[in-house]
Amino acid sequence: MASIELNNVGVHYLIPQAKSAGLVGAMRSLAMGGVIGKRHGRIGVTALDDISFSLVNGDRLGLIGHNGAGKSTLLRVLSGILPPTSGRIRVEGRISALMSIQLGLDSYSTGYENIRSRARFMGLTEEEIDSRFDDIAAFSELGDYLDLPIRSYSAGMRLRLAFSIATAFSPEILILDEWLSAGDDYFQKKARERLTGLIDKTGIFAFASHNDALMARMCNKGMVLHQGKPVFFGEINEALAYHKGVPQ
Amino acid sequence: MSNTSIEPNSRISHNEKSPVYYFDASSSRYDYALEDLKRAFARPKLIWSLIRTGFFTRYHGTILGGLWVTATTALTVSGLAVLYGQIFGADLSKYFPYVAVGIVVWGLISTIINDGASVFLAASGTFTQSPIPKSLFVVRAIGIAALGFCYKLIVIAVVVFAVGLRPSLGDVGLSFLGLLMVVWTGFWFALGIGTIGTRFRDVGQLTAAGLTFAFFVTPVFWQASRLGEYQFVVQYNPLAHFLNVVRGPLLGLDGVMNSFIWAGGFSILATVFGVVTFGYFARRLCYWS
Numbered sequence: 001m002a003s004i005e006l007n008n009v010g011v012h013y014l015i016p017q018a019k020s021a022g023l024v025g026a027m028r029s030l031a032m033g034g035v036i037g038k039r040h041g042r043i044g045v046t047a048l049d050d051i052s053f054s055l056v057n058g059d060r061l062g063l064i065g066h067n068g069a070g071k072s073t074l075l076r077v078l079s080g081i082l083p084p085t086s087g088r089i090r091v092e093g094r095i096s097a098l099m100s101i102q103l104g105l106d107s108y109s110t111g112y113e114n115i116r117s118r119a120r121f122m123g124l125t126e127e128e129i130d131s132r133f134d135d136i137a138a139f140s141e142l143g144d145y146l147d148l149p150i151r152s153y154s155a156g157m158r159l160r161l162a163f164s165i166a167t168a169f170s171p172e173i174l175i176l177d178e179w180l181s182a183g184d185d186y187f188q189k190k191a192r193e194r195l196t197g198l199i200d201k202t203g204i205f206a207f208a209s210h211n212d213a214l215m216a217r218m219c220n221k222g223m224v225l226h227q228g229k230p231v232f233f234g235e236i237n238e239a240l241a242y243h244k245g246v247p248q
Numbered sequence: 249m250s251n252t253s254i255e256p257n258s259r260i261s262h263n264e265k266s267p268v269y270y271f272d273a274s275s276s277r278y279d280y281a282l283e284d285l286k287r288a289f290a291r292p293k294l295i296w297s298l299i300r301t302g303f304f305t306r307y308h309g310t311i312l313g314g315l316w317v318t319a320t321t322a323l324t325v326s327g328l329a330v331l332y333g334q335i336f337g338a339d340l341s342k343y344f345p346y347v348a349v350g351i352v353v354w355g356l357i358s359t360i361i362n363d364g365a366s367v368f369l370a371a372s373g374t375f376t377q378s379p380i381p382k383s384l385f386v387v388r389a390i391g392i393a394a395l396g397f398c399y400k401l402i403v404i405a406v407v408v409f410a411v412g413l414r415p416s417l418g419d420v421g422l423s424f425l426g427l428l429m430v431v432w433t434g435f436w437f438a439l440g441i442g443t444i445g446t447r448f449r450d451v452g453q454l455t456a457a458g459l460t461f462a463f464f465v466t467p468v469f470w471q472a473s474r475l476g477e478y479q480f481v482v483q484y485n486p487l488a489h490f491l492n493v494v495r496g497p498l499l500g501l502d503g504v505m506n507s508f509i510w511a512g513g514f515s516i517l518a519t520v521f522g523v524v525t526f527g528y529f530a531r532r533l534c535y536w537s
Contacts, residue, residue: 013535081376
């Protein structure tokens with residue numbers, strides 16, 4: 001059973017300004033006087049503030065908010081990339097975060113080699129890779145190109161390969177930052193069906209997008225974020241309506 | 249909503265327990281770091297993928313490939329040995345292997361220190377975008393350094409045999425033990441210095457500058473016995489001892505036991521340094537980089 005539980009999760013951090021970054025800067029500010037001095041020249045950022053909620057199997061959460069509202073930060077906290085600076089998080093179940101799906105691809109390796117190494121990168125076992133290998137190769141429709149180093153691919157072909165690998169494995173929790181798309185019209189249709197199928201099979205789905213219609217279709221719960229704070233959490237259509245009502 | 253009912257998932261075995269990710273910002277410091285290390289070492293195939301691509305990318309399309317490391321080292325060692333052998337008036341049959349092993353082991357040590365200071369900075373684009381253990385990149389850096397070392401071993405083997413040295417199996421074993429000590433210490437040191445180097449960007453520059461200096465005060469290509477009253481330069485230099493635990497047994501040099509004691513002490517210090525620094529700040533790395 002997949003489950004997600006967040007208690008008072010916050011992400012606050014200081015950005016060292018370019019000027020005071022480095023050892024000398026830190027020593028100088030230390031010498032200038034205690035705790036206040038340390039903060040001198042640094043900007044505090046609150047990316048997420050006091051977020052508590054829990055999700056269970058069947059929940060499809062849509063994150064709604066303007067740019068910089070904290071949607072991506074929250075998704076990165078959920079996927080275990082970013083440890084929060086306050087609060088607690090507990091996530092049960094295998095997570096797959098479909099962000100930066102081209103990370104870990106090596107230009108000098110062939111398509112086949114990249115399928116294996118990128119899948120390892122995603123944390124999959126050798127047996128899982130073996131069982132999905134042919135499916136990935138077939139779905140990408142790259143044919144003989146899979147024997148070539150991927151530096152000979154066009155950007156679209158690379159993305160098709162990355163998409164085929166990323167969507168080949170069913171996790172218990174799927175995290176998606178903006179809808180994934182790849183290739184030409186024909187491939188896009190295929191990709192949409194594959195991604196939708198993957199989401200349907202997943203226990204918990206967390207999604208951030210600016211496409212309201214897509215959100216309403218894919219999600220059943222919605223959370224509206226405003227400057228890192230959850231201002232609404234409930235049924236997706238109500239959340240979307242609430243967000244529309246909030247002045248910019 | 250029609251998609252609230254979930255089809256049974258055929259690909260996930262329900263007998264297996266689902267992994268649990270738990271993080272409490274007020275108490276999970278060391279747990280977070282330990283979990284990171286555990287996850288890194290649980291993926292040997294991924295480690296190998298990363299080392300392989302990281303190392304061989306540099307030599308793609310070349311005829312010699314990885315053997316370029318061997319060729320470069322052979323050239324450096326020959327030049328140093330012949331020229332400085334003449335300057336020092338040394339017996340070339342003793343001096344040549346001395347320089348060969350010295351340069352190769354120094355290469356390993358300096359690569360680990362240099363790459364260690366920037367290890368998390370170089371990988372930050374990856375671990376801030378994907379849930380991959382951070383310490384994996386330290387393992388990768390050590391692995392790449394060790395793979396380069398393996399190519400350089402060819403030079404050592406050729407030189408040692410060419411001058412007629414036949415080290416016993418025990419000597420080779422002791423030398424290998426010394427090498428393990430270097431790698432072990434290097435791992436924890438890189439973990440610690442990499443963490444600090446992410447927060448304070450001057451650290452990378454500082455270690456690079458320090459290494460240039462260290463090269464001249466460490467008996468890589470000159471003999472410690474010629475120091476006279478300046479013996480302390482070698483006695484209190486940890487790098488000299490790490491050099492000697494690998495080179496000493498192989499070439500029958502003096503002070504091997506003494507060096508093992510010093511190197512052992514420093515490796516414990518480095519381990520504590522790495523554990524404490526990474527343990528305390530691992531969870532800050534995403535914010536610093």
